[in-house]
Amino acid sequence: MSDSESTDEPSITLYRLQACPFCERVVRVLNEYGLDYRSRFVEAMHSERDVVKRISGKRTVPAIVDENTGVTMSESANIVEYLERTYGTGA
Secondary structure, eight states, X not given: OOHHHHTSSOSEEEEEOTTOHHHHHXXXXXXXXXXXXXXXXXXXXXXXXXXXXXXXXXXXXXXXXXXXXXXXXXXXXXXXXXXXXXXXXXX
């Protein structure tokens, strides 16, 4: 498989809620850096967010998985800081 074929799937997955201001903050930064990402919308009911708990250990969103670096994290401030450090002007 060539490199161009292996990049069909974005390496970043964002777990988010519809109309969540903290999630939107992360989306803005992803878009600002022109990063491809996959959105996974999670259950609105906190107690039913098992998929997020499995990946990050918490049920809070936003949560991000970056397969480029092997990083999984939650909390929008941490994610924004990570994206800036890894892909932004701080890189």
